[in-house]
Amino acid sequence: MKKTFRQKLKIAHLYPDFLNLYGDKGNILALTRRLEWRGLDFELENITIGEHNKKFSDFDLFFIGGGQDSQQSDVAKDLAIRKNELKAVIEFEKPLLAVCGGYQLLGKTYQTSEADEIEGLGILDVYTEAIKQENTDKQDRLVANVVAELLLPLSFESELKTLVGFENHSGRTRFSRQDSATKPLAKIIKGHGNNGEDGFEGAYYKNCIGTYLHGSLLPKNPHLADELILRALKCDELPSLNDEMEISTHKVLIGSRC
Numbered sequence: 001m002k003k004t005f006r007q008k009l010k011i012a013h014l015y016p017d018f019l020n021l022y023g024d025k026g027n028i029l030a031l032t033r034r035l036e037w038r039g040l041d042f043e044l045e046n047i048t049i050g051e052h053n054k055k056f057s058d059f060d061l062f063f064i065g066g067g068q069d070s071q072q073s074d075v076a077k078d079l080a081i082r083k084n085e086l087k088a089v090i091e092f093e094k095p096l097l098a099v100c101g102g103y104q105l106l107g108k109t110y111q112t113s114e115a116d117e118i119e120g121l122g123i124l125d126v127y128t129e130a131i132k133q134e135n136t137d138k139q140d141r142l143v144a145n146v147v148a149e150l151l152l153p154l155s156f157e158s159e160l161k162t163l164v165g166f167e168n169h170s171g172r173t174r175f176s177r178q179d180s181a182t183k184p185l186a187k188i189i190k191g192h193g194n195n196g197e198d199g200f201e202g203a204y205y206k207n208c209i210g211t212y213l214h215g216s217l218l219p220k221n222p223h224l225a226d227e228l229i230l231r232a233l234k235c236d237e238l239p240s241l242n243d244e245m246e247i248s249t250h251k252v253l254i255g256s257r258c
């Protein structure tokens with residue numbers, strides 16, 4: 001029998017005042033609109049540095065955006081205190097989407113362009129190194145519109161098999177080991193992805209997804225938005241929506257040249 005969901009979905013937007021680049025907040029808008037359009041009840045809470053009274057275990061779905069190195073380092077200090085708490089919700093298979101700077105913090109370490117090492121959470125078995133500042137010129141940033149074949153298995157039939165988005169990062173993210181439980185999220189068709197070399201974009205472990213795709217990501221990738229919602233609700237199907245506009249936008253972006 002198919003499981004449908006009746007309870008309130010609780011969404012946590014982590015550190016929105018520190019990590020929110022290139023329209024990352026649009027991901028929250030996409031999630032909440034898609035819930036509203038389906039008449040599904042939800043509650044959205046922002047959680048920032050020091051708000052440790054808001055327990056991660058009370059939430060069903062998490063989002064962290066991207067940011068500059070200095071903001072990442074502030075957030076990393078707070079996350080270090082909450083490391084076990086966040087790890088527990090991931091082990092409990094609650095979905096989390098992290099973009100760029102947030103993605104880097106979910107890995108083991110992030111070495112900034114000034115060669116400072118920011119300790120990550122080690123939830124994703126990846127590590128990130130930025131090009132050293134003295135060697136940096138603008139060319140060294142990985143900036144592009146990205147198209148990538150989605151490798152994350154979806155729990156429903158979707159006409160979309162790709163992810164589209166915009167990347168702008170100096171960090172190069174690599175998998176620590178090939179036989180890891182952390183897997184690549186997508187395979188690059190256009191753009192740079194994790195490091196511009198191995199052809200992969202993003203990573204996932206259980207329902208924790210890291211990606212370099214800003215943009216905003218979810219409005220242009222409604223299949224990923226619904227996958228996150230389904231996994232958060234732990235149900236088998238969602239009422240369908242008319243995604244004509246989202247799908248045609250996605251297809252236009254696949255065909256765009258830059």
Ligand code: GLN
Pocket residue numbers: 021065066067068069072099100101102130168169170171172
């Ligand atoms: N500071 C990181 C980098 O440049 C993340 C940037 C971002 O979130 N766009 O690699």
